[in-house]
Amino acid sequence: MPRFLHTADWQMGRTFSRFEAEDGAALVEARFKAIETLAGLARERQCDAVLVAGDVFDAQGVSDRTIRRVFNATQGFDGPWVLLPGNHDAALVESVWTRAQRLKSVPDNVLLALTPGVITLDEQGLAVLCAPLTQRHTYSDLTAAFDRYETPGHLVRVGLAHGGVEGLLSEDIDATNPIAADRAKASRLDYLALGDWHGTRQIDERTWYSGTPEPERFRNNDAGNALVVEIDHPGSQPHVEAVATSQFQWHQWREALSVNSDLERLIERLQALPATSVLDLRLSGEITLDGDERLNHALSVAEARIRSIQCERSSLQLSPTQEDIATLQADGYLGNVITRLRDLQEGEQGEAARDALAILATVLKDPRGESAS
Template sequence: MAFRFIHTADWQVGKPFGNVAGDSGAELRTQRIRTVQRIAELAAERQVDAVLVAGDAFDSNEVSERTILRTVEALKPFGGTWVFLPGNHDAALAHSVWTRARNMGLPPNIVIADRPEPLTLCDGRATILPAPLRRRREVTDQTDWFDAATSPDGSCRIGLAHGSVANRLPGKGDAANEIRDDRAERARLCYLALGDWHGALRIAPRTWYAGAPEPDRHKANQSGHVHVVDIDAPGAPERIATMAVGHYAWVQLEIELLGRCDKALEALEGIAQDHRTCVVSLHLKGSLSLAERHRLEAELARWEARVHHLEVDMAALLDDPTPDDLDALDTSGFVRLAVERLKARAQDLADPECESARTALRMVYLDHLRIAGWQGS
């Protein structure tokens, strides 16, 4: 019996984005609700049987009632079944976001899978085997019970879990809440729908991460998507359509500058996505003259208005004052003598105060430009 569903996870609605201040942070928070609505609209467009949310629909169990209500409202474009699995951020504690949601009153098409027991959907066409987390970190594999779970003949067995597939995640993936990499085979699953890894990824046979539908970090891991999954019959290979639903693009740039700042400005200009939707992290290293540093800072101030959010790290970008920089100060007497001493220390890499001297020179230079600007106005 065929079954079509959307596999999604890691919405983390209510994420505070404390490092993004003001309106920019507020828009990131609001967009997560809009993206949930986009998933609901996609579910209706693709005429799926259900939407399976593999954990962390909410960022924490302490999200506001308003956030819960707005999330439920965003689900309305799709009137089919929604199955929500508690993850590590919204674990099924005695008092949780899920108990609060139930107390508010939920529509009958919203199912909270907070118990490890089979859920039969669509008159037996699918059996969902959920592995809810009841604490942030479980010490045993919560999918163990799948192997012996029963399901109606001809029903598509679909596992729903949140955690790390043992020894399979790229790089240094978190090993919390481990899941066997052969669980789909051992439990005779047509598909194992996973959450926790924030990128779309096939991690093992019939085993997929959906990734976060709305990106929230500077990592190139295929976030911003959901999977539309077709299972034609038990034992048939899954057919996956990975659909983009995310709005914001989190872009990370690492640039080395040698004397001029053009390379950094060209990298910003070369961002392929709509600049207004970009959350940019710019890491700069190398060295610039004081004049080029001043130019860079002025250009970055303009870029702050062009992108959604710009975070700049210049800790590894050194000041390298040129003779022209120092001549531009046009000082005499005691100030000139102090500048010459700072210059000497700034150029002496063996001097422990070298970096402090460079910073002081830059401050003198910028103060001079400000004073010159006032006098010229």
């Protein structure tokens, strides 16, 4: 009964420049930790092999240090690893893979599927049919060659490929590399292990995307898993178990605020986030000055507790109430200024007006420039 781990889209060498330096560094390190987690999972589940369906590296030009660290991270599992080039790390004549070989950083148990064909793992009961990408984009189905590959009848027949299943995935998938929707059946595969879609997704009973083991995008596509696959014997239906592997959880919230209860619910959600969260928050609607102060406090507390928060609030208008203005003691001229800034938020100067209103409210609440207690 062969049991193997299916993973893909490690994207090693990816940078996170949109984040603060400290957060970006933590997200980079999490990707190396993910490989160690995969090795530990393969060992604990007594897997016969680890199959990586492309995009091990995010680009051809990653550093030598990154290359060495990737292969060092596999040491926790001494069974065979089969690594397939994807669209980000295609098996070019000169590539990240040829550099890794020159660096002599590839362990003996790590097999690089740099050319199309079959890797036979007789001891593990597996025949791995490989369709590596030799250029970033192809316009023919490289897995069509699987139809012609003959494998020993006693071995489980597993396809390993990187690309988009035709007609089933959205147009924003990374690569143009097409894969026939019926490939597993047409090529007599017991299982087809795919990469390129960064979330875990079942295509049919024998075809799966594992997704990336550590999320790196704000998409609700069930990323952060690896698949443990068991197949009793050639021809039997695979048993597939998705196992969570991620260190960080990425969340994308779009919140429209209009009444006080909206703000209360948002603050409660912020408080409930685990420390391993990466949050992209975009706010719209209206908020009072008092509500804005409470929101700022909640965001400040959350920023110190979770991994990262990025908050976009240019579409959130400050709408001071009469109580806000009375609290600020902004009668007469200042009251008129506040009203004018509130109205300007509707036009081309909206963002500048909102910032000015927030600054004015802060100054009026604490004219000495000291933080409010």
